[in-house]
Amino acid sequence: MTAMLEVCGLTVNYGRIQAVRGIDFTLETGQISALVGANGAGKSTTLLALSGLLPKAGGQVRFEGEDITRLAPHQIVARGIVQVPEGRAILTTLTVLENLELGAYRHGLKAADDELDAVLHLFPPLKERLHGLAGNLSGGEQQMLAIGRALMAKPRLLLLDEPSMGLAPLVVQEIFRALRAINRGGLTLLLVEQNVCQALKLAQHGYVLENGLMALSGPGRELLGHPRMLEAYLGG
Ligand SMILES: Nc1ncnc2c1ncn2[C@@H]1O[C@H](COP(=O)(O)OP(=O)(O)OP(=O)(O)O)[C@@H](O)[C@H]1O
Ligand SMILES: [Mg+2]
Numbered sequence: 001m002t003a004m005l006e007v008c009g010l011t012v013n014y015g016r017i018q019a020v021r022g023i024d025f026t027l028e029t030g031q032i033s034a035l036v037g038a039n040g041a042g043k044s045t046t047l048l049a050l051s052g053l054l055p056k057a058g059g060q061v062r063f064e065g066e067d068i069t070r071l072a073p074h075q076i077v078a079r080g081i082v083q084v085p086e087g088r089a090i091l092t093t094l095t096v097l098e099n100l101e102l103g104a105y106r107h108g109l110k111a112a113d114d115e116l117d118a119v120l121h122l123f124p125p126l127k128e129r130l131h132g133l134a135g136n137l138s139g140g141e142q143q144m145l146a147i148g149r150a151l152m153a154k155p156r157l158l159l160l161d162e163p164s165m166g167l168a169p170l171v172v173q174e175i176f177r178a179l180r181a182i183n184r185g186g187l188t189l190l191l192v193e194q195n196v197c198q199a200l201k202l203a204q205h206g207y208v209l210e211n212g213l214m215a216l217s218g219p220g221r222e223l224l225g226h227p228r229m230l231e232a233y234l235g236g
Pocket of ligand 1: 045
């Protein structure tokens with residue numbers, strides 16, 4: 001296996017608050033990895049720092065063998081690391097197609113023809129509502145749109161912050177099914193979730209963040225059976 005992303009000693013502060021305290025982790029090419037943990041553990045902070053949207057107070061990030069620690073957000077996107085933000089950040093007064101077009105802003109909609117086809121194939125509800133306002137979509141459809149918009153940027157690594165948040169169980173199944181399909185197509189994923197059980201079932205590898213520290217890591221299925229996980233996250 002080859003590592004796509006190697007994170008070493010990552011530290012992120014909000015003023016005097018140390019939100020992420022020197023964590024190490026590796027994402028293998030072609031895998032789904034999950035970063036799980038309770039409220040306030042530092043999951044979103046980690047993703048925002050990887051995307052360059054928060055400054056790193058310490059540590060190093062290597063992507064495909066190159067140091068990207070100090071790159072600006074647009075340079076990180078250009079390398080192929082694209083984030084689906086917490087809360088989706090859909091532009092509700094634009095159409096579905098216009099939102100997707102935003103994802104393709106670096107290369108233009110014409111050059112993202114194949115990506116558009118793939119997104120509409122993956123998420124049929126978006127195809128039906130392509131010229132409707134994004135604000136009229138259901139929560140699940142808005143999550144599909146947020147993922148679709150990220151795919152339009154032709155990512156090599158997709159970072160997802162709580163895609164299941166606020167969605168009904170059946171809709172969560174639908175989103176996770178799509179993530180599995182995206183991964184089968186060759187994309188590497190880092191999935192941040194409070195939905196620990198579902199995320200670890202989906203992911204080949206899991207990391208557990210507690211109070212800004214990496215508490216546990218291992219194959220997803222193995223973590224599901226770990227006594228500490230059962231006690232702390234999986235309700236016995
Ligand atoms: N803008 C901010 N200013 C100050 N502290 C912050 C800020 N954002 C987050 N924090 C703090 O940093 C810590 C980590 O927060 P973070 O949002 O990364 O957690 P999380 O694991 O994503 O949680 P959740 O599951 O609730 O999304 C928490 O203690 C939080 O209160
Ligand atoms: Mg968060």
